[in-house]
Amino acid sequence: MNRKLLSFCMALVLTATLAVPTRMVTKAEVDDTESAVSENVISENSGSTYIVKKGDYLEKIAKEQLGDSKRWKEIYELNKDQIKNPSMIREGMELKLSADSEDAEVKEDAAEEKTEKVEKTEEAKDEKVEESEEEKKDEKAEEAKDDKEEKDEKVEESKEEKKDEKAEEAKDDKEEKDEKAEESEEEDKEEAEAAEEEGEEDKEESAESELQYWAEDSPVAAAIVEYVKDVTDEDSANYIPVEDRIAVFDMDGTLIGELYPSYFEYMLFIHRALYDENYKAPADMKEFAQALEKGIYDGKLPEGNELKHANFAGAAYAGMTPQELKDYAKEFMKSEADGFTNxxxxxxxxxxxxxxxxxLDEHDFQCYIVSGSDRTVCRAIIKDTLPIPENRVIGMSYTMVASGQGDTDGLEYVYSEDDDVILGGELIIKTIKMNKVSAIEQEIGKVPVLSFGNSSGDVSMAQYVVNNDMYESRAFMVLCDDLEREHGNMDKADSMKKTCLERGFMPISMKDDFGTIYGDGVEAVPYGEEEAEEDAAG
Structure with missing residues (x-):
């Protein structure tokens, strides 16, 4: 192709020479022309591949290189020869981003090479034609003589030996056929039994491996299934022993709703401070609860609300036993979720x-809750829904004391037979942001391999997991981008998606990846609408 382009350029130079006053074309000018042609050819192939960097995944590469994260499947299809698992790409891989002109150039070069070979062949034929006819005749005569002698030797072979050989061969053939028939029958029987067993295993595996309620074409669901299959396969280079299969989950906004209209623990505290007839809140607590409730509905939360809520909530539940707080939370869980029907x-x-x-539990992963909400309240919420034991719940913690301890320091007080453990009410730790990492290190003692969150409060935990240098690890973030089935917030969703692309996390779109959110019959409605309907009906 380069030779044709060069010829074309030379023709243009010649035409220009005839159209203007004649002058000599220097060798430098010819070299410049060849260089320009070469550069044009090279430029046609630029940008058609991409070298994978640490933290990359197909959706991220599709977004950055092709402008649309949903085109990840195109990249996967172009690189199936080296990508066996769309969720498992390695740093340093060179990926094709689109079909380019490489095939065409290869074909054209091959055609030129073939033409050259044909020309050489024709020259060789001409040379052979000029060979002496006399030499050919001599060679044919010699070959005919050799053929005749060989035939005579074969005719002289003993007919008796041929008969013996044929008889022996027939005997061997019969024995071989009998052996093959027996082996074939045994193999067919074994294959039938193996196929039956494999079919049963496939059915069981298929039933276990399904992720329910996810969209059928969700790339995230596919990536999770492929990851689990890879790291639980003992023959895989990425195999993770059972004792190290640890997954950590944030709770509000990741496992349960946080927009009815706010976190469960916020709404529980507001109920305790403002509407519980059996509890009289101090004036400053009541004032904060009123400001918090107003801010939730108008979008202007009080300054420093997280720490203020943590301290006031501890005081609101002080004196309760852990079980009494769980029962209190369980009762509040029966209340209608504001902003939703049914x-x-x-x-x-x-x-x-x-x-x-x-x-994940079915595949021997140890799942932990790591939440910024009250640990005791979290235990009550997940009790009958998630297969996570209470000792794998990490959350905001308060002091606990003996019911008869009073102001005596715990180093001095001895627990008695009449004592109960009660909430002391003093905040120990609010487990958000970096505090999540600290809590995981203190309470689990190992770096997890999977992280699931949804907000800036979960970024440190996700990065901690991605940094795991012992095993293949993944971090996922749930985006609140569904404006129909949920009270989504696109500004927050877009901001978190950007963070995911920057840090190598995988975003989970509630809109695109979830087949359903809360199940059939549940609809998102304006806040207060359900309450207004109930009042009208009453």
Whole structure:
């Protein structure tokens, strides 16, 4: 192709020479022309591949290189020869991004090479034609003589020996056929039994490996299944022993709703401070609860609300036993979820995420809750829904004391037979952001291999997991981008998606990856609408 382009350029130079006053074309000018042609050819192939960097995944590469994250499947199809698992790409891989002109150039070069070979062949034929006819005749005569002698030797072979050989061969053939028939019958029987067993195993594996409630074409669901299959295969280079298969989940906004209209623990505290007839809140607590409730509905939360809520909530539940607080939370879970039809706060679990926890549990992953909400309240919420034991719940913690301890320091007080453990009410740790990493290190003692979150409070935990240098690890973030089935927030969703692309996390779109959110019959409605309908009906 380069030779044709060069010829074309030379023709243009010649035409230009005839059209203007004649001058000599220098060798430098010819070299410049060849260089320009070469550069044009090279430029046609630029940008058609991409070298994988640490933290890359197909959706991220499709977004950065092709402008659309949904075109990840195109990249996967172009690189199936080296990508066996769309969720498992390696740093340093050179990926094709689109079909380019390389094939055409290869074919054209091959055609030129073939033409040259044909020309050489024709020259060789001409040379052979000029060979002496006399030499050919001599060679043929010699070959005919040799053929005749060989035939005579074969005719002289003993007919008796041929008969013996044929008889022996027939005997061997019969024995071989009998052996093959027996072997074939035995193999058919074994294959039939193996196929039957494999079919049963496939059925069981298929039933176990399904992620329910996810969209059928969800790339995230496919990536999770492929990851689990890879790291639980003992023959895989990425195999993770059972004792190290640890997955950590944030709770509000990751496993359960946080937009009815706010976190469960915020709404529980507001109920305690403002509407519980059996509890009289101090004036400053009541004032904060009123400001918090107003801010939730108008979008202007009080300054420093997280820490203020943590301290006031500890005081609001002080004196309760852990079981009494669990029972209190359980009762509040029966209340209607504001902003939804046919949904209580206790039912407001994301069904696809519940299925995911169950799926990981079936494959021997140890799943932990790592939440910024009260640990005791979290235990009450997940009790009857998730296969996570209470000792794998990490959350905001308060002091606990003996009911008869009073102001005596725990180093001095001895627990008695009449004592109960009660909430002391003093905040120990608010487990968000970097505090999540600290809590995981202190309470688990190992770096997890999977992380699931949804907000800036979960970024440190996700990065901690991605940094795991012992095993293949993944971090996922749930995006609140569904404006029909949920009270989504596109500004927050877009911001978190950007963070995912920057840090190598995989975004989970509630809109595109979830087949359902809360299940059939649940609809998102304006806040207060359900309450207004109930009042009108009353």
């Amino acid at each position: 949904l209580t706060r206790g039912e407001a679990f994301y069904k696809p995420m519940v299925s995911l926890v169950e799926y």
